[in-house]
Amino acid sequence: MTWVGTIFQVGQELHDTALNAVNDDITAQANGDTGAPKQQVGSYATGSITAAKIAASAVVRSKLATALTSTSGSLSVGENVGIILSRNAFFPMIYVSAQRTTWRPHLSDGGSGSSPRFSLTAVTAEASYEVAYRYVTTGS
Numbered sequence: 017m018t019w020v021g022t023i024f025q026v027g028q029e030l031h032d033t034a035l036n037a038v039n040d041d042i043t044a045q046a047n048g049d050t051g052a053p054k055q056q057v058g059s060y061a062t063g064s065i066t067a068a069k070i071a072a073s074a075v076v077r078s079k080l081a082t083a084l085t086s087t088s089g090s091l092s093v094g095e096n097v098g099i100i101l102s103r104n105a106f107f108p109m110i111y112v113s114a115q116r117t118t119w120r121p122h123l124s125d126g127g128s129g130s131s132p133r134f135s136l137t138a139v140t141a142e143a144s145y146e147v148a149y150r151y152v153t154t155g156s
Contacts, residue, residue, distance in 0.1 A: 019051040019053075020037055021051070082150045082151060082152055083153045090143065092138060092142055093140065095137070096136060096137035097135060099135065102149075106150045107149070108148065109147070109148045109149065111147075112136065113145070114139075114140070116141060117136055117137065117138050118139055119134060120135050
């Protein structure tokens with residue numbers, strides 16, 4: 017369909033041709049055809065952005081609001097620290113100064129997709145660490 021942008025005058029009689037043009041404009045707008053007005057974000061129904069649409073690249077990076085955050089510190093030998101990530105976090109970048117620093121997911125203390133967490137433990141030497149990650153946010 018091609019967007020026409022049908023305009024009617026007050027009091028104008030509407031016949032089948034005019035009504036078909038309105039229908040065609042609605043279809044062109046829904047399809048996102050050239051020249052048609054774009055769908056506004058607030059008008060999307062809950063659940064209308066599905067995994068299938070994301071997999072089909074319908075949600076692109078430029079439209080995804082993210083934020084970057086980090087935490088850092090140091091560990092003595094045998095010491096561990098629990099790292100709690102923000103909801104909707106991408107996999108973190110973990111930097112440590114000692115090779116024998118272990119990473120363990122928290123499997124039994126409430127870690128989940130809405131509360132992702134893991135721990136770092138310095139095994140044989142003191143270590144400094146930095147954890148940086150990006151997460152999905154509602155801001156721009």
